[in-house]
Amino acid sequence: MKDAMSPVPIFTRYDLTIDARRGEAARRISEDPLLQRVADCLVRGDEEGTATMVAEALRSRDPREVIDQSLIPGMKEVGRLWEIGEYFLPQVILSSDAMVAGITLCEERMGRAMEKKAKVVTHTAEGDIHDIGQAIVNALLRASGFDVVNLGADVPVDEVVEACRVHKPVMVTGTALMTTTMTAFPKIAARLKQAGLQIPFVCGGGAVSEDFVTGFELGVWGKEASQAPGMAEDALNGLGWSEMRAKWNG
Ligand code: B12
Incomplete structure (x- = not known):
């Protein structure tokens, strides 16, 4: 017989399971450890961490490299997790915000030409x-x-x-x-x-x-x-x- 004090599983906190998984690293996205860390933060939806890692990566890497080899594939990984039902809207929104923070830093670094072409x-x-x-x-x-x-x-x-x-x-x-x-x-x-x-x-x-x-x-x-x-x-x-x-x- 069940102990009267044991919790009755009426509700299941799926978000806790997901949050536990979000602690894991993203799938292998880049051979470059720094770019992999950018992707890990993005996939976890860690906006502050993404910004910090992107800033770190931009010290030695080209902004386009950061976009093409960590931010875009990181977002693709988020899309995959959404499609297999591991991520729901809140996780995707967090990752999207992290993506925008990363892109903004890259854009600042790329600079804007003074003369506008068209x-x-x-x-x-x-x-x-x-x-x-x-x-x-x-x-x-x-x-x-x-x-x-x-x-x-x-x-x-x-x-x-x-x-x-x-x-x-x-x-x-x-x-x-x-x-x-x-x-x-x-x-x-x-x-x-x-x-x-x-x-x-x-x-x-x-x-x-x-x-x-x-x-x-x-x-x-x-x-x-x-x-x-x-x-x-x-x-x-x-x-x-x-x-x-x-x-x-x-
Ligand atoms: C992030 C995301 C969201 C975020 C969006 C945040 C944001 N600010 O963009 C949030 C959580 C808000 C969201 C909401 C919804 N989403 Co959504 N979302 C996604 C997700 C996971 C990733 C999309 C993404 O950003 N990809 C990364 C970017 C970089 O890719 P991209 O835009 O395609 O761009 C690339 C190329 O296409 C190209 N490109 C794009 N534009 C251009 C333009 C030019 C000129 C050129 C040259 C190239 C180019 O360049 C980029 C790469 O270099 C996808 C799943 C997936 N696997 O794609 C679902 C997905 C797009 N969402 C989907 C749905 C259904 C929704 C919701 C309706 C969910 C809901 N029930 O509320 C709402 C939509 C609300 C609305 N009215 O728009 C569906 C769409 C299904 C369909 N085919 O119609 C998808 C495919 C998920 C799915 N399989 O069901 N979503």
């Missing part, structure tokens, strides 16, 4: 708050001397078109992580065309496939954020959306 309008699709990919695109574009008009996340279609009309960018970008939100992209492209703005519209983000983006005019698919500066250079050098699509997409 404007690029960036946004995350209407209804979508997943803006980490866009934050990386912004940081890399700024570091390459582009004037980024950052419209932020969950941006209505009309607002994107209006910003392109006002700012006359050489390129506009869109990020979407959800199949339900990427449908804003063909609408934006159609509205830009209607307004006589034949600007290359580079679309990326987890949910967005090459087939989808090359299915509407102006659309160029962006696989990796690191492609954004090269694409903006092409647009600045006068390449049209169809030439850019031929160059960057398969």
Whole structure:
């Protein structure tokens, strides 16, 4: 017979199990111990630790290296843990905040060119708050001397078109992580065309496939954020959306 004083397992604290696992290191992400420690902090959702480790890494490493070899793969690991049901929204939010803290430090280090080459309008699709990919695109574009008009996340279609009309960018970008939100992209492209703005519209983000983006005019698919500066250079050098699509997409 059970002891009357023993705890009755009516409720299970799943968060405690997860928190215990969060103490573990992230899966092997980098051979470089310092970059691995950055990723470990990010995966644990330790914002302060991520910032400290990124600052430490930036003493001897290039900011792009820190982004490409620890922050992005660290966030991919968070995505994996979410997908297998180990992480829930609170853990993912903590890691996202840690990611933004790390990116901000890298961006500061990359510096911003004094002379701005041209404007690029960036946004995350209407209804979508997943803006980490866009934050990386912004940081890399700024570091390459582009004037980024950052419209932020969950941006209505009309607002994107209006910003392109006002700012006359050489390129506009869109990020979407959800199949339900990427449908804003063909609408934006159609509205830009209607307004006589034949600007290359580079679309990326987890949910967005090459087939989808090359299915509407102006659309160029962006696989990796690191492609954004090269694409903006092409647009600045006068390449049209169809030439850019031929160059960057398969
Ligand atoms: C982090 C995250 C969140 C965070 C977002 C924080 C933030 N500020 O972004 C929080 C916790 C808030 C969140 C909320 C939700 N999320 Co969420 N989330 C994720 C997660 C785990 C990682 C996404 C991420 O940041 N990846 C890292 C970045 C760097 O990747 P990326 O944006 O794709 O960018 C890369 C490339 O695509 C490219 N790129 C991106 N944009 C551009 C642009 C250009 C120009 C170029 C060249 C390249 C490029 O460059 C980057 C790499 O270099 C994914 C799971 C996963 N495995 O992806 C789910 C995921 C995206 N979420 C999902 C869902 C469903 C939700 C919620 C609806 C959950 C809920 N029930 O409330 C809400 C959505 C609320 C909303 N309206 O948007 C689903 C989407 C399913 C779908 N396909 O439609 C996913 C796929 C999880 C899943 N498998 O179910 N989420």
